[in-house]
Amino acid sequence: MNHQAPLMNQAPLASFGRRLSTRLAWVVSAAVVTLFALTLTLLAHHGRAAAEARLQRDAAQALARAVTVMEALPLSERLQAAQPWGFAPLIVAPAAPPLQARFQPLPPSWQEVFAEFLALEELTFWEIDSDTGPRPGITVVLADGTPLSAMLPSAPHQPPPGLPWRIVAALALAGLGTWLIALWALRRVTAPLERLIHALETFTPESPAAVLPEHGPYEVMLTARTLNALQERLERLLAARTALLAGIAHDLRTPLARIRLRLESLPEDETRAGIERDLSEMQRLIELSLDYARSLTPRLEYQDVDLVAFTADLLDLYHEGGAEIEADLPASALTAHLDPTALGRILANLLDNALRYGTQAKLRLRPLAGGCCEFIVEDDGPGIPPEAREAVLEPFVRLEPSRNPDTGGSGLGLSIAANLARALHGRLSLEAAQPHGLRAVLRLPLRPDATCSGGTVPL
Numbered sequence: 001m002n003h004q005a006p007l008m009n010q011a012p013l014a015s016f017g018r019r020l021s022t023r024l025a026w027v028v029s030a031a032v033v034t035l036f037a038l039t040l041t042l043l044a045h046h047g048r049a050a051a052e053a054r055l056q057r058d059a060a061q062a063l064a065r066a067v068t069v070m071e072a073l074p075l076s077e078r079l080q081a082a083q084p085w086g087f088a089p090l091i092v093a094p095a096a097p098p099l100q101a102r103f104q105p106l107p108p109s110w111q112e113v114f115a116e117f118l119a120l121e122e123l124t125f126w127e128i129d130s131d132t133g134p135r136p137g138i139t140v141v142l143a144d145g146t147p148l149s150a151m152l153p154s155a156p157h158q159p160p161p162g163l164p165w166r167i168v169a170a171l172a173l174a175g176l177g178t179w180l181i182a183l184w185a186l187r188r189v190t191a192p193l194e195r196l197i198h199a200l201e202t203f204t205p206e207s208p209a210a211v212l213p214e215h216g217p218y219e220v221m222l223t224a225r226t227l228n229a230l231q232e233r234l235e236r237l238l239a240a241r242t243a244l245l246a247g248i249a250h251d252l253r254t255p256l257a258r259i260r261l262r263l264e265s266l267p268e269d270e271t272r273a274g275i276e277r278d279l280s281e282m283q284r285l286i287e288l289s290l291d292y293a294r295s296l297t298p299r300l301e302y303q304d305v306d307l308v309a310f311t312a313d314l315l316d317l318y319h320e321g322g323a324e325i326e327a328d329l330p331a332s333a334l335t336a337h338l339d340p341t342a343l344g345r346i347l348a349n350l351l352d353n354a355l356r357y358g359t360q361a362k363l364r365l366r367p368l369a370g371g372c373c374e375f376i377v378e379d380d381g382p383g384i385p386p387e388a389r390e391a392v393l394e395p396f397v398r399l400e401p402s403r404n405p406d407t408g409g410s411g412l413g414l415s416i417a418a419n420l421a422r423a424l425h426g427r428l429s430l431e432a433a434q435p436h437g438l439r440a441v442l443r444l445p446l447r448p449d450a451t452c453s454g455g456t457v458p459l
Helices: 012-016 020-072 075-081 108-114 163-201 218-251 253-263 270-296 307-320 340-357 413-423
Strands: 091-093 102-104 123-130 133-141 147-151 303-306 325-328 335-338 361-368 372-379 427-432 438-445
Touching (some): 020 163, 163 218, 218 253, 218 270, 253 270, 303 340, 335 438
Antiparallel strands (some): 133 147, 361 372
16 A cells, blocks of 8 residues: 555645646647747748739839830930939939849749830840849840840848847747636636546545535546546445454354353363463454454544643553653643544554564654644664565554464554544554664644645655
C-alpha cells in the first residue's frame, strides 16, 4: 500500500504549469498567434504586391501621357515640358539612356502594364546603379525617331518606420489575451475534473468518499457516474468481507468454549496443558481478528480530548506495569477533536510493538502547523528494512518467519493502528530511528477541517 501525498495538495505554483487547463491554454494561444502571424504575413505580401501593381500601372499611364505630350510638342520645347512633377511617378527626359545603363529584357510584370498603353517593340528596358541600389529605367522611341527616357520607381512600397515593432507588440498582446481567455475558459471546463480527482483522493476503504457530483462536461459526468457505481460496489464488498471475518471469528468462540469444558474432565498432564496453550493462542487470534474487523469500519465517537493529559495517563499505566518509556510532551494543553478509544488503541499498539522489539521506548508529542499534531514512538530494536515498511502495515504480515507469537507477534497490531489512523483522517508511517531501531510517526488533525495525511509534493 503506497501512501503518497495527494496530488491536489501540491504547491499551486509548482503544479500550475502542469495543469491540463494551463497546457491547453498555451496550445490555443500559440495556435492563435501563429494564425495571426501567418495572416499578417499574407496580408503584407498581398498589400505589397497590390501596391507594386498599382505603382507600375501609374508609371505606365504616366509614360503613355509623356509620349503623347512630347510627340505633340516641337523638339525645342520638349526639354522644358519634362518637369519632375509633370509625369509622376516618373522622371522623364527627351534623351537617350545614360552611358552607364545596362540594357536588359523587359520584366514580365512591366510587360503586362506597358502593353495596355504602348507598343512593346518601341520600349527599351535598362538599369543604372544608384545610392539605394539598381534603379530601373525605360526608353521610348517617339514617332519622329527621337528617344524619350524615364526613370521608373524602384521601391513601390516601403513600410512606415516602426511597423515591425508594432506588429510584434500586436502579436504579443493577441497571444497574452488569448492565453488569459483560454485559461479562464478551460479552468471552468476542467473544474469538475479537479473536483472528481479530489473526491477520489479522499476515498479510502475505512473512510469512503462522498458521492461524486455528476455534472460538468459529458465525459466527466459519465466518469463520475461510473466511479459512484464502482465506489458503491466496493463498499458493499468491503462490508461483506468485514462481516465475514467478524462472523467467522465470533462463531469460533462457541466450539472453543465447548472444548474448554471438555478439557475439565481430562487429568492434569502435559497433553492437557498443551491443548490449553493451543486454545489460548486460538482465542487470542480470534480476538485480534475481531479487533481488525472492527478497525476496518470503526464506530467513532468524537469529543474534545486534551492530548497531553490523555498521553500522560496512558504512560502511567505502562509505568505501573514496569515498562520504561521516555516521554516528551508539551508543557501546555493540546486539545483535539477525535475518538479517544481509537487513539488509545493506536498508541498502545505502537508502544507494545516498541517494547517487544527494543529494550526501551520513547514517546514524543508535538503540534504541527496547519492544525495537526504528531505522535512519534521510537525504539532501539533492529528496525524494519525500508522495502518492508509499507508491507508490515498490511494484516498478517510478519518479518519474523517462525510464526511464534512471543517473538514475532500476530501481524495485526500495526495494520489495526494504520486502519484506525486513517479512520481518524490521519496517517501512520514508519521510519528509521537513529542510530538504529524503528520510528513510528502518527499524524492526526486537531480539528475536522485539517488534513494531515501527507505533505505537499511539487508536481
